[in-house]
Amino acid sequence: MRKIEGGAIPDRAVAVPDGILVGEYTDRANRTGVSVIYFSERAVAGMYKYGGATSTRQTDSLEASHAVSGIDAIVLAGGSAFGLDAGCGAMRWLREHDRGIDLKGIKVPIVPCAAIFDLRFSTGKVPDCDAGYRAFGALSGEVREGSLGAGTGATVGKINGMDSAMKAGIGTTSCVLPGGVSVWAYVVVNAFGDVMASHGGVMAGARKERSSKEFLDTAQFIRGGATGGDAPAVTENTTLCVVVTDARFDKSSLTAIARMASAGIARSLSPAGTSFDGDVVFAVSTGHQSSPLDVVGDAAARLVEEAIRRAVLYADGLGIVPSYRDLGKTKDRE
Secondary structure, three states, rough: OOOOOOOOOOOOOEEEOOEEEEEEEEEEEOOOOEEEEEEEEEEEEEEEOOOOOOOOOOOHHHHOOOOOOEEEEEEEOOHEEEEEOHHHHHHHHHHOOOOOOOOOOEEEEEOOEOOOOOOOOOOOOOOOHHHHHHHHHOOOEEEEEEOOOHHHHOEEOOOOOOOHHEEEEEEEEEEOOOOOOOOEEEEEEEEOOOOOOOOOOEEEEOOOOOOOOOOOOHHHHHHHHOOOOOOOOOOOEEEEEEEEEEEEEOHHHHHHHHHHHHHHHHHEOOOOOOOOOOEEEEEEEEEEEEEHHHHHHHHHHHHHHHHHHHHHHHHOOOOOOOOOOOOOOOOHHH
16 A cells, blocks of 8 residues: 555554544655655644754644644655755645645645654655655555665764664554544654663663664763764654544633643653754644543643654664664563
8 A cells, every 4th residue: 555665565564543634655775754644624733943053844834823724735855945946846746636625716735744864874865746646656554664665864862973873663553542532643763862761761762883683772862062063874764643632622721732732742752852853743633522632632642652662662673773673672662
């Protein structure tokens, strides 16, 4: 079902909630890609910018004061600002399928986009309009975790550059709250810092040197006075999160939920939310059930935390940098 260039697709698949389809275009040969999240009916969304170096398109429509009330899809891409061109393909596909806000007979799709910087890991080829279009052509009710879609070129632990970094990718998880409200999280992890296990140790991140399996511990390294300022990849990091619930909320409430969900980034990445990171959290409402904002926000934070760990647990190093599994860490899961 997924479109993959240059390699086989991972065999692990996870179902996504009703009313949502996920499409991924994966270019393994060039180590980059696109992920799209499509809503069968227009959805309400909010956004919280957690990092200091974001790269986005059409996200102004998520502001509470903006006249647009809903979105049709979200696009996540590699390629930094260049990869935002994938949004062009999304617009084309959605227009062909008669989606968008109706402005007196003219349909205009609303598609917030965000990109990660994977240019140090990729070959330099970036997702374009066609890549975004092809991701929509692979829409499915299942999503796979690991190094595919927008997470194909994702890495973590880059304080000393790519040589000592590790591979990351996409993670996803969901839950059903008491009363039947569902919450689902989809993340692309391309962080400056390390991914921390639930017990507090480093799960994946910067290593002491290129050939080492021993972790540097980025936060401790920084506390010792290091900044990593001379490393070429130090300012080129992003974790993108999409949280979807079938509870009903307006844009202001969803912005608050997105802000709460960012706590999951802080719990699982160290350091988190730095000026080197372009982290973005989208929160989306697709249904009409009722649930307290804080209950959904707390669940979203826990899911983001878990999904970030899963993004490294199932990552593929693609023969360039080691993954969690390459280092033989399978006995130290989460």
